[in-house]
Amino acid sequence: MGHHLDEVSGPARVAGPGDGIGREELALAARNHGLPLEALRYDVTPPGLHYTHTHYDIPYADDTRTPWQLSIGGRVRRPRVLGTAELTSYPAVTRRVTMECEGNGRALLTPRPVSQPWLVEAVGTAEWTGVPLRVLLADAGVEADAVDVVFTGADHGVERGVEQDYQRALPVASALGENPEALVAYGMNGAPLPPQHGFPLRLVVPGWYGMAQVKWLRAITVIDIAFEGFQQVAAHRVRQDGVEEGEPVTRIAPRALLVPPGFPDFMSRARVVRAGAVPLEGRAWSGWAPVTGVEVSTDGGREWREAELEPAGGHRWAWRRWRFGWTAEPGRHTLGARAFDAEGHTQPLRPSWNLGGFVNNAVQDVPVLCVERD
């Protein structure tokens, strides 16, 4: 009898009633990390604070010793292999983009889908520098029968019994689109990509959830059929069970988060403020359309008041800062904020459940204890 991958690779499952986070979820939580929410203060997130999520291992790439190669092939007239030096010879484009994991909010669902257990912190904003994907594809000459463009990363593993390199596709119209304009990026915040963000090359698709942002990019392949790889059809779909085909996850649903005010208790993470004026601030974003408003509740979602929204400053694909003046009175409060976008999308007060735990953009609850001034 041989040994098979399914000895270590099981189907998707949900946690039982009352089950805490298990060892496997903890192993993911210990290696990946979210944005510590106080870091919402930075317009651009320092790399070690930006959320990061890696399905398998972070590939070890030494571009000096073994030059990285990006192949562009399939249904193109001029297949090519590019090194990083050839990419940097194109005019550089830098774009500020807010990225979020589509599993953000998963650990707040009941029952909890067993996977990377995010609360609300799987987000970050960076200045990505690279070459527009559409420019590279134009140089390669996409054939008229192109349907999907497949992006292959160097990260390799097994998932639900399927051994794979991480692969995702974009419809050809999205890959060639200018709004948003996808980048093949080699820089983050003015420096080379850090290993966990895809060194030396990654895809950046503004407005889309993280599963589209293929890291350690080594191949771009144009195909004339719809891509049916694991990460396209088995994963990243909103479905109620494992039978349903489901809706693919694409753009980032709107979300507002606040910088938790005051100071925390180490263990409970509850926030403490002193009575009086407590300025609140946070960020809001949407991958569907520009954010047009943010509302704040200080009583657990019963009443809502308009926050002041800072100008977008030309950064369509980045979060916007908002501010709200709160006068805290002694007692216990639950703070929250919700974003609205120009297409009428907003955030629900309660999550809607799905098997993968995707796109849970329910309003954040921030419990605060207000004590008297000294």
Add this chain to the structure above:
Amino acid sequence: MGHHLDEVSGPARVAGPGDGIGREELALAARNHGLPLEALRYDVTPPGLHYTHTHYDIPYADDTRTPWQLSIGGRVRRPRVLGTAELTSYPAVTRRVTMECEGNGRALLTPRPVSQPWLVEAVGTAEWTGVPLRVLLADAGVEADAVDVVFTGADHGVERGVEQDYQRALPVASALGENPEALVAYGMNGAPLPPQHGFPLRLVVPGWYGMAQVKWLRAITVIDIAFEGFQQVAAHRVRQDGVEEGEPVTRIAPRALLVPPGFPDFMSRARVVRAGAVPLEGRAWSGWAPVTGVEVSTDGGREWREAELEPAGGHRWAWRRWRFGWTAEPGRHTLGARAFDAEGHTQPLRPSWNLGGFVNNAVQDVPVLCVERD
């Protein structure tokens, strides 16, 4: 009736039998993070991969707008307040140091102390640049009656009911010592400190666990009594119950970790290798004395064989790389490694329990499934 901090801040506790990781522990795990173990490959850990652990919030410091001030006072003849520019006018010292959280291994204890739930990954190695603490203290003129040197960070919170700025002390002999030589550091891997690593200033005490490495350092205070702050006497002690005084945690116990071979299953994190030659490598370190040997077991700790240890390369306080040639046969295996140091310290096969979950340096278990070659 007023509201009090103990509404949100409770005593230390342990998890019940079979309790999974709770919401509070998950909130810590989602914001702090360990070293993804494949990053043991790097001699010097990129900042976003180096473990990080923050008790309260990461302070927001804008040294340009509001110049940071470090005060040196107490039992010194020449109290001073230094800015970062004055610190960088001293001759710079750069030292490669492996840091580890004393709570590393906590989540593997039974029962599990409820706190930051580390498995084995709370470690990292960086090149720290700064000014030797003993040089700053010599300039300040330490009085003859000095007992402890207290380091105060700008991070503020509540812990077990005690509101505090993070404060830890070193005995004056350790603060003035040359082996190890503590640094007031302003640089990490040739760049300013990232926010989560203490921007703009932090203490680095080679060989000691993380609780001594005070970040966001704003005051150094020499005192003529033993320091009795919360982080000195209430926390960071090895004890069996909350009554016992306990032994203070100081130096890093020896540990060897291996780069998990092959590739992972996304969810179970189990490793898969193909039958045949599988080179193993990892790192080993000890804060007590130089590492003198590493042994590897491929059968769950029954048999041990010597690994090949790379030279330390002049970096006494950094981890050392080791290598081991394994021939994998189809089936399930449990890999592990153990370090030995020059003072005879090593790693146990089973953890010894304490209430805080400190200094658990039991041998890592790495389950591997070996399948036939294709």
